[in-house]
Amino acid sequence: MPRTFESLADIVETGFCIGCGLCKALAPGAEIVMQEAANGHLRPVAGRSPAPAEEAAILRLCPGINVTGPFSADAPPLDPVWGEVRRVARGHAADPGVRFLAAAGGIMTALSQHLVESGQVRAVLQVRPDGTDALASQPVLNRTADAVLESAGSRYATCATLEMLPEFLDGGEPFAVAMKPCDIAAIRNLQAEDVRARELIVLTIALFCGTVPSLQASDDFLARRGLARDDITAFRWRGHGCPGPTVATARDGRTFEGDYAEFWVDNPWTTQFRCKICPDAVGLQADIAVGDAWPGGWPKGEDEGWNAVIAHTEAGARLLADAEAAGRIVLQEADVALLSDTQPHHVALREALAARLAAVRVAGLPEPRFEDLGLAACAAAVDTAVLAKNFEGTLRRLRDAARDAPAQADYTP
Ligand SMILES: Cc1cc2nc3c(=O)[nH]c(=O)nc-3n(C[C@H](O)[C@H](O)[C@H](O)COP(=O)(O)OP(=O)(O)OC[C@H]3O[C@@H](n4cnc5c(N)ncnc54)[C@H](O)[C@@H]3O)c2cc1C
Ligand code: SF4
Ligand code: SF4
Known part of the structure; x- marks a missing residue:
């Protein structure tokens, strides 16, 4: 009989934490601070033991151990990898300035701008640079198109995206969320039991997420150029082109550039274990999911x-149509073949997941509540040798390495 998670500490020590900060919000009495751990990812550190009710809420809602997908028994037939498919398109922001500044085509920014400017929401929850440390990121409710634009670009770094969620809900304003799939999983968990979260969070947009690198990845980028965190005033992982250069700006004004491959190929041992067993890295639970559109999954320049x-949902399809009609985005119709061609690493992860989770079970880790994710159907589509390799690799890692030790990203060409 697999054991269940018993405490906040259990989630962190077993390597299931993704550093979202929701537990800090759920357990104010525990005086949790989100701190950079030895693996370079943010982890909750409790000043006091959470009260039993607080700990129970964490165990029910933490997205590290609770993810429920759309593949329930009463759902219509879904695409085994991509879930509910209302519309698939290839596109970009209509505004060339947005398109240039954003990570890829700027659709996330353009949709978020449309939502606030059309009055459908008062704000969009996104991430932006933390003013104190150029590598740090913080969650923010953006209320204007200009503020949304400041959140454009992918931040390849850990961020406690949900640590301020109750504060944002206290504002009583309807808002959308444009973040990672695991952030959306946390929102869905909260919405399942909190009427205020259901009423106020009216739309969710997820990015496809090939893993989140640790802050160590950015430190290594700086170290290769003779810099440390204190030496820089700004850091941009992506954007200003597609993918755009990675750029560190030093205090003396000099800039230091790298290319897209550096974070994923030269420097891949910076992901967290939980990303290796992520049961939804493609935003199955979001109204809309957005990613890059490079054929084969890797930029050719x-x-x-x-x-x-x-x-994925009617609300998502409506937003796409509405933003298109308003001239915010340009879309070309496509189908799931576009997604599978441009996201081969996500297809492979979905197909490998059942085997990796079987290894987690065999290693004696507690059982996460990963439900309705269609993992058996995904596994059925691949050769048993692939499943065996994933099972063995995960089990070996769990036997040899500390549970939350840095792992190698799956996302390489
Ligand atoms: C960690 C990470 C891994 C990714 N992996 C993949 C992948 O495997 N395949 C793929 O196709 N695309 C991946 N992306 C997404 C890709 O980089 C683009 O963000 C996506 O294509 C949307 O492009 P855009 O131009 O519409 O985004 P933009 O218009 O630039 O908007 C970016 C949005 O992402 C949000 N965001 C940025 N960084 C973070 C963060 N650390 N946490 C939460 N939200 C954040 C911003 O708040 C904003 O809403 C990843 C992004 C990140 C941050
Ligand atoms: S995943 Fe989020 S809610 Fe769960 S323990 Fe980590 S920081 Fe807390
Ligand atoms: S791979 Fe999954 S767990 Fe990791 S950051 Fe992305 S969505 Fe979150």
């Missing part, structure tokens, strides 16, 4: 910026 987009 700089391009003008394109996104692959999927609307």
Whole structure:
């Protein structure tokens, strides 16, 4: 009989934490601070033991151990990898300035701008640079198109995206969320039992997420250029082109650049274990999910910026149509073949997941509540040798390495 998670500490020590900060919000009495751990990812550190009710809420809602997908028994037939498919398109922001500044085609920024400017929401929950440390990120409710634009670009770094969620809900304003799939999983968990979260969080947009690198990855980028965190005033992982250069700006004004491959190929041992067993890294639970649109999943150089987009829900499809009609985004119709071609690493992860989770069970770790994710159907599509390799690799890692030790990203060409 597999054991269940018993405490906040259990989640962190077993390597299931993704550093979202929701537990800090759920357990104010525990005086949790989100601190950079030895693996370079943010982890909750409790000043006091959470009260039993607080700990129970963490165990029910933490997205590290609770993810429920759309593949329930009463759902219509879904695409085994991509879930509910209302519309798939290739596209970009209509505004060339947005398209240039954004990570890829700027669809996430353009949709978020449309939502606030059309009055459908008062704000969009996104991430932006933390003013104190150029590598740090913080969650923010953006209320204007200009503020949304300041959140454009992918931040390849750990961020406690949900640590301020109750504060944002206290504001009583309807808002959307444009973040990672695991952030959306946390929102869905909260919405399942909190009427205020259901009423106020009216739309969710997820990015496809090939893993979140640790802050160590950025430290290593700086170290290769003779810099440390204190030496820089700004850091940009992506954007200003597609993918755009990675750029560190030093206090003396000099800039230091790298290319896209550096974070994923030269420097891959910076992901967290939980990303290796992520049961939804493609935003199955979001109204809309957005990613890059490079054929084969890897950039062949700089391009003008394109996104692959999927609307999972009617609300998502409506937003795409509405933003298109308003001239915010440009879309070309496509189908799931576009997603599978541009996201081969996500297809492979979905197919490998059942085997990796079987290894987690055999290693004696507690059982996460990963439900309705269609993992058996995904596994059925691949050769048993692939499943065996994933099972063995995960089990070996769990036997040999500390549970929350840095792992190698799956996302390499
Ligand atoms: C950690 C990470 C891994 C990714 N992996 C993949 C992948 O495997 N495949 C793929 O196709 N695309 C991946 N992306 C997404 C890709 O880089 C683009 O963000 C996506 O294509 C949307 O492009 P855009 O131009 O519409 O985004 P933009 O218009 O630039 O908007 C970016 C949005 O992402 C949000 N965001 C940025 N960094 C973070 C963060 N650390 N945490 C939460 N939200 C954040 C911003 O708040 C904003 O809403 C990843 C992004 C990140 C941050
Ligand atoms: S995943 Fe989020 S809610 Fe769960 S323990 Fe980590 S920081 Fe807390
Ligand atoms: S791979 Fe999954 S767990 Fe890791 S950061 Fe991305 S969405 Fe979150």
